Amino acid sequence: MARTDIARRVYNHAWKLDPIIRSLLDTxxxxxxxxxxxxxxxxxxxxxxxxxxxxxTVRLADEIDEQELRAQLDHAxxxxxxxxxxxxxxxxxxxxxxxxxxxxxxxxxxxFQLPDYELTRKNGQYELHFYGPWIYxxxxxxxxxxxxxxxxxRAAMKNMGRFALDVLYARAKAKMWSKVERLQKLPDLRISDxxxxxxxxxxxxxxxxxxxxxGIGEAFTGTSNVLHAMNLDLEALGTNAHELPMVIAxxxxxxxxLRSAPYRVMQDWNRYYGxxxxxxxxxxxxxxxxxxxxxxxxxxxxxxxxxSAPPVEGGEKIIRWWLEHGxxxxxxxxxxxxxxxxxxxxKTYRHFEGRVKMSFGWGTxxxxxFAGCAPQKNSGxxxxxxxxxxxxxNGRPAVKLSDNLQKATGEPEEIERYIKxxxxxxxIDKPIKV
Amino acid sequence: MARTDIARRVYNHAWKLDPIIRSLLDTxxxxxxxxxxxxxxxxxxxxxxxxxxxxxTVRLADEIDEQELRAQLDHAxxxxxxxxxxxxxxxxxxxxxxxxxxxxxxxxxxxFQLPDYELTRKNGQYELHFYGPWIYxxxxxxxxxxxxxxxxxRAAMKNMGRFALDVLYARAKAKMWSKVERLQKLPDLRISDxxxxxxxxxxxxxxxxxxxxxGIGEAFTGTSNVLHAMNLDLEALGTNAHELPMVIAxxxxxxxxLRSAPYRVMQDWNRYYGxxxxxxxxxxxxxxxxxxxxxxxxxxxxxxxxxSAPPVEGGEKIIRWWLEHGxxxxxxxxxxxxxxxxxxxxKTYRHFEGRVKMSFGWGTxxxxxFAGCAPQKNSGxxxxxxxxxxxxxNGRPAVKLSDNLQKATGEPEEIERYIKxxxxxxxIDKPIKV
Numbered sequence: 011m012a013r014t015d016i017a018r019r020v021y022n023h024a025w026k027l028d029p030i031i032r033s034l035l036d037t038x039x040x041x042x043x044x045x046x047x048x049x050x051x052x053x054x055x056x057x058x059x060x061x062x063x064x065x066x067t068v069r070l071a072d073e074i075d076e077q078e079l080r081a082q083l084d085h086a087x088x089x090x091x092x093x094x095x096x097x098x099x100x101x102x103x104x105x106x107x108x109x110x111x112x113x114x115x116x117x118x119x120x121x122f123q124l125p126d127y128e129l130t131r132k133n134g135q136y137e138l139h140f141y142g143p144w145i146y147x148x149x150x151x152x153x154x155x156x157x158x159x160x161x162x163x164r165a166a167m168k169n170m171g172r173f174a175l176d177v178l179y180a181r182a183k184a185k186m187w188s189k190v191e192r193l194q195k196l197p198d199l200r201i202s203d204x205x206x207x208x209x210x211x212x213x214x215x216x217x218x219x220x221x222x223x224x225g226i227g228e229a230f231t232g233t234s235n236v237l238h239a240m241n242l243d244l245e246a247l248g249t250n251a252h253e254l255p256m257v258i259a260x261x262x263x264x265x266x267x268l269r270s271a272p273y274r275v276m277q278d279w280n281r282y283y284g285x286x287x288x289x290x291x292x293x294x295x296x297x298x299x300x301x302x303x304x305x306x307x308x309x310x311x312x313x314x315x316x317x318s319a320p321p322v323e324g325g326e327k328i329i330r331w332w333l334e335h336g337x338x339x340x341x342x343x344x345x346x347x348x349x350x351x352x353x354x355x356x357k358t359y360r361h362f363e364g365r366v367k368m369s370f371g372w373g374t375x376x377x378x379x380f381a382g383c384a385p386q387k388n389s390g391x392x393x394x395x396x397x398x399x400x401x402x403x404n405g406r407p408a409v410k411l412s413d414n415l416q417k418a419t420g421e422p423e424e425i426e427r428y429i430k431x432x433x434x435x436x437x438i439d440k441p442i443k444v
Numbered sequence: 445m446a447r448t449d450i451a452r453r454v455y456n457h458a459w460k461l462d463p464i465i466r467s468l469l470d471t472x473x474x475x476x477x478x479x480x481x482x483x484x485x486x487x488x489x490x491x492x493x494x495x496x497x498x499x500x501t502v503r504l505a506d507e508i509d510e511q512e513l514r515a516q517l518d519h520a521x522x523x524x525x526x527x528x529x530x531x532x533x534x535x536x537x538x539x540x541x542x543x544x545x546x547x548x549x550x551x552x553x554x555x556f557q558l559p560d561y562e563l564t565r566k567n568g569q570y571e572l573h574f575y576g577p578w579i580y581x582x583x584x585x586x587x588x589x590x591x592x593x594x595x596x597x598r599a600a601m602k603n604m605g606r607f608a609l610d611v612l613y614a615r616a617k618a619k620m621w622s623k624v625e626r627l628q629k630l631p632d633l634r635i636s637d638x639x640x641x642x643x644x645x646x647x648x649x650x651x652x653x654x655x656x657x658x659g660i661g662e663a664f665t666g667t668s669n670v671l672h673a674m675n676l677d678l679e680a681l682g683t684n685a686h687e688l689p690m691v692i693a694x695x696x697x698x699x700x701x702l703r704s705a706p707y708r709v710m711q712d713w714n715r716y717y718g719x720x721x722x723x724x725x726x727x728x729x730x731x732x733x734x735x736x737x738x739x740x741x742x743x744x745x746x747x748x749x750x751x752s753a754p755p756v757e758g759g760e761k762i763i764r765w766w767l768e769h770g771x772x773x774x775x776x777x778x779x780x781x782x783x784x785x786x787x788x789x790x791k792t793y794r795h796f797e798g799r800v801k802m803s804f805g806w807g808t809x810x811x812x813x814f815a816g817c818a819p820q821k822n823s824g825x826x827x828x829x830x831x832x833x834x835x836x837x838n839g840r841p842a843v844k845l846s847d848n849l850q851k852a853t854g855e856p857e858e859i860e861r862y863i864k865x866x867x868x869x870x871x872i873d874k875p876i877k878v
């Protein structure tokens with residue numbers, strides 16, 4: 011028997027494409043939950059998603075070859091949900107609930123295909139837009155980001171030798187495992203992988219997920235990545251995202267509709283899902299305004315996911331609000347998911363320990379932390395703040411403010427209008443790391 | 445094409461033995477140099493080599509399965525030098541010299557086979573002896589040690605899962621590479637691999653050697669391991685060992701013969717080899733006595749290898765002696781090879797920088813440093829002080845004193861006699877780490 015499997019060697023050598031996205035399930039679970047609701051309630055709304063690279067000094071169009079990018083995007087468009095995947099979606103229990111997806115939705119989903127894209131270059135950046143019905147364009151967010159991030163990793167590693175790559179991954183694994191060992195010391199930790207979009211690569215995300223599964227056991231509650239969840243028998247996690255209030259707000263015709271947009275989304279959500287899926291995402295237009303205008307029933311929801319305020323301040327604000335509304339924080343959950351790493355996780359965990367239930371959705375610093383790992387300094391391996399956001403809904407501009415103005419997206423005059431409308435109370439202006 | 449190579453899977457599964465020693469070249473180069481001289485001058489001398497585990501708290505016979513040990517030793521005995529290996533030994537340049545091995549010696553060598561062994565158990569330790577002509581038994585030293593050390597590693601890793609093993613090696617690689625990066629900062633460093641006997645495993649030694657080759661380039665002067673030298677196109681390095689003066693001293697019939705034993709070995713050596721191979725190993729019976737009794741021509745040799753004194757003190761002593769004999773230390777070389785790690789290498793390098801040529805023979809801490817690498821504490825991966833030494837020559841007891849009494853070997857009354865004879869000046873008594 012030869013040491014080298016000749017067939018494999020030839021096959022590898024003859025590769026036209028090493029696909030980054032190999033399954034439509036290689037996306038975040040909340041996209042599917044949201045998709046079912048969008049399909050049910052907003053299937054005629056057109057929504058544009060656009061790539062936004064907040065790190066302008068990284069010239070993506072110089073780093074990533076356009077033909078490779080097109081080949082990857084085109085390949086993702088060839089994918090359909092497989093039989094096995096459809097059966098799993100129909101038969102699996104999500105958040106303790108069977109049949110979370112309706113048969114009619116699944117029937118529609120089995121023919122799903124990612125829609126076309128528009129790709130141009132401008133000032134060393136890619137302009138990447140997805141136009142069309144929301145039910146199609148929404149599904150591009152995660153694969154588009156994963157493709158660009160992994161192509162960027164591949165470009166950064168193109169000239170590294172076999173040995174340098176070996177050292178790179180050895181160090182990344184050692185670094186990741188030392189994080190695992192620190193997390194082992196937090197007795198009641200609940201943490202999950204939210205790192206699909208920013209991952210270094212698909213295989214590296216899988217390794218990190220396996221590391222958490224192996225290293226912290228029950229404290230690892232699952233992954234947002236549906237494909238990894240299926241393949242590794244983990245819980246698929248995630249509820250909803252800013253795109254929902256952003257679109258409904260963009261469609262608002264009156265001030266009243268604009269003000270009520272975030273709550274209308276929650277009412278829709280409540281009709282589709284319940285229990286642990288009732289997680290408030292309060293910061294689309296600023297948490298202060300959200301809490302100030304919130305109807306009383308918002309306090310009945312299971313938890314909050316403060317996604318752009320610093321975790322301690324953001325969490326304290328929500329606890330105060332619960333207490334004002336006569337709720338026991340010990341029975342509520344805070345889900346932290348913004349710019350986490352082990353330091354912030356430890357600090358936040360220790361700060362709130364025993365006062366409220368907590369869960370951490372760990373993203374970029376879980377699946378793309380290669381700082382200091384390459385034998386030769388290689389800034390192409392540093393994660394960047396890349397997002398794919400709703401920019402228009404039925405032709406009207408969409409806006410996200412968040413609690414950190416540096417995370418705001420939308421046309422400048424529209425951002426101004428939203429700030430005037432929702433106020434600017436306690437909003438911070440802090441550089442985004444990842 | 446299947447993801448799994450079925451033939452390989454079946455082959456792996458059906459393995460009866462995963463041999464540790466797969467080639468007679470998987471030994472230290474100095475064994476071959478010494479062998480040629482022993483074959484030329486002492487082919488009728490019987491010499492017993494015996495395993496000595498200085499770390500009594502490690503019960504080798506409990507850690508390593510006797511059947512596995514026998515199977516590995518038996519397998520090593522089936523080996524012969526292959527055609528390719530013989531051609532390489534005859535055609536390669538060693539220490540800048542072509543045809544270092546005589547045709548008659550090579551002719552004899554091509555039928556070489558490791559002799560029988562005697563293995564018993566006592567108090568949780570293995571008693572492993574090799575009896576017979578020196579020209580055969582000498583060749584067991586390195587493979588016997590490599591086999592026992594690797595069987596111990598394998599035993600320690602037997603119950604580790606796939607993931608724990610992945611983390612173990614990732615950390616070991618990261619650790620090794622951080623050592624490489626420290627060595628890169630020493631501009632005129634000359635360092636080589638001397639880690640065959642104590643290695644964690646054959647494959648791990650190869651990785652470490654490749655790391656040095658890749659990481660420090662010219663500063664990495666080669667390896668003592670002949671097989672790695674051949675396969676990786678490196679210099680094979682090493683000159684002579686304590687067994688030579690030990691045997692000649694054991695055979696001495698008079699005090700005069702005993703006193704002159706170390707110098708007689710050097711005269712023999714000088715007839716066989718010259719130039720860079722003229723390296724004095726002064727500590728078999730203590731460096732002080734050696735220098736005190738040394739004939740003037742010893743100062744003409746190229747360098748010294750102080751092998752048991754602390755490097756700074758040992759080196760200073762030799763430099764003083766060279767100066768007393770009118771030699772310029774800048775034209776001489778000190779080869780350090782005892783218990784080195786990056787800390788001691790840096791310290792020794794900085795201490796002697798510019799005053800003398802230096803070279804480092806890096807052993808155990810190069811090829812078997814897994815401290816802190818296993819996800820769960822695993823003392824089975826800590827290297828131990830295991831040696832295989834001459835115990836008798838033609839039935840007479842052999843002794844090594846060295847500059848550190850804890851490294852002395854031999855029967856207690858014989859050690860006493862040697863100490864009385866050679867004196868005990870400046871000998872230390874320091875616990876051996878590795």
